[in-house]
Amino acid sequence: MGVTVYHADLRxxxxxxALAALLGRSPISAPFDRLDWLALLAAHCFPDAPCKLAIARxxxxxAALPFRxxxxxxxxxxxxxxxFVRPLINDPPRAPELFEALARSLASSGAVQLSPMPETxxxxxxxxFRAAGWIGVAEPCDTNHILELKGRSFAEYWATRPGQLRETVRRKTARGKVTLRIETAFSAADWAAYEAIYARSWKPEEGNPAFLRAFAEAESAAGALRMGIAEIDGEPVAAQFWTVEGGTAWIHKLAHDEAQRAHSPGTLLTAALLRHVIDEDxxxxxxxxxGNDPYKRDWMEAQxxxxxxRFYRPAAVGHWPALARLAASAVKRRMRTPRPQPALVSPQAAG
Incomplete structure (x- = not known):
């Protein structure tokens, strides 16, 4: 029958x-693969850009590759x-053939730049892309911090954390100044508290708050929302937005009021949410x-x-300067890499 390739808009x-199943919520799905996530992104973050799926079947x-x-x-x-962004496939052994078909279908674009993408x-x-005649590179661009529980309870995980972190949580919890709660349903009041805390935090201005709220509302409806709020004297001072899907807890947003930093409300809230997702979820x-933020190493165990x-079509004249820069970078890398010394071989072995 042969591979059929085409581009479709999200509608x-x-x-x-078949596409809805591939890009839907499942026991192994991630938020960033789902069609509803992509549709939200397109509507809120790229309203003027053609957002599509390259599809090979x-x-x-x-197989499907989202792009704009x-x-x-x-x-x-x-x-x-x-x-992350990545292609999806329902038949992994067919990946070489179907991915090459996707790459060929993008030839008219002249250039493709996709990131951040998992290594596999x-x-x-x-x-x-190389098999389809493109020229380019795949290079590390960022770091992802994760915790793999491997069947551990929260208590077993917590016993391995740095002593200073565990002591901070013990002391600040004992003082009883900070009250914590974890919500699984969207609340306009809690979301307003999150936005107010974010505005008082060390974080840069939120990129697209309307998108984030719409995503939180959708995750609440699906039962995936985990919203943590820390309060002092009834006033919210820290908030975190997590979701749970495909056996993974995804930490999307966290913020605390800098004026209340001495009470470590963000640290206490992270510990409480970890206990919840490990022992309950x-x-x-x-x-x-x-993001290679140093504080993530206190909580996570692997990177x-x-x-x-970055790939280019050789015939796309407009991208020749980019191709020249790639070639120059490749030469520099080769010059910096020490050449292996030839192994000494005995005359007997050589004979």
């Missing part, structure tokens, strides 16, 4: 049962809210997103790289 994809085998069309070529259908998908997609993984793909 078309919603009407396709052969019988029941199906930009002035420089194909760009990721993701923002600072996205822990980045490697597979880079191989596919029974997650196997906690994902702290991208993994995220990759940026």
């Amino acid at each position: 078309e994809a919603q009407a396709d049962p 052969d019988g029941d085998a199906l 069309e930009g002035p420089g070529g194909a760009a990721p259908l993701g923002t600072w809210y996205s822990f 998908e980045a490697t597979a997609l880079a191989t596919a 029974r997650v196997h993984t906690v994902d702290f997103g991208t 993994r790289p995220r990759f940026a793909l």
Whole structure:
């Protein structure tokens, strides 16, 4: 029958049962793969950009790569809210063939830049783009901090945390100054508290608060919201927005009032949410997103790289300067890499 390749907008994809299953909520799904997440991004963050799915299918085998069309070529259908972007496939052994078909379908874009991408998908997609005649690289661009529980309870996990962190939580909890609560249903009052705390925190201005609120409301309706609020004398002083999906707790947003930093409300809230998702939700993984912030190492136990793909069509004259820069970078890397010394071989072995 052969591989069929086409590009569909997100509305078309919603009407396709096979695509809806591939890009839907499931026991192994992640928020950033879902069609409803992509639709929210398109509506709130890219209202003027064509947001599409490149789709390759052969019988029941199906692969899809979300992207948006930009002035420089194909760009990721993701923002600072996205822990990652990646292609999806329902038949992994068919990935080389279907991913190469996706890569060929993007030839008219002239250039493709996708990030941040998990290493497995980045490697597979880079191989596919090269097989399809593109020239480019897949390079580390960010770090993802995670905690893999491997069946541990919160108490077992907590016993391995740095002593200073555990002592801070013990002392500040004993003082009884901070009250904590964890909500699983969206509340306009709690969300207003989060936004007020965020405005008083060390964080930069929120990029798209309307998108984040819409996502929180949708996750609440799906039973996936975990909203933590810390209060002092009835006044909210820290807030965190997590979701639980596919056996993973995803830490989307956290903020605390800098004026109340001495009471460590954010630290107490993180510990309480971890206890909740580990002992009650029974997650196997906690994902702290991208960004190599030092404080994440106190809570998480492993890091993994995220990759940026930059590929160009050789015939796209407008991208020749970018190709020249790639070639120059490759030469510099080779010059910096020591050449291996030839192994000494005995005459007997050589003979």
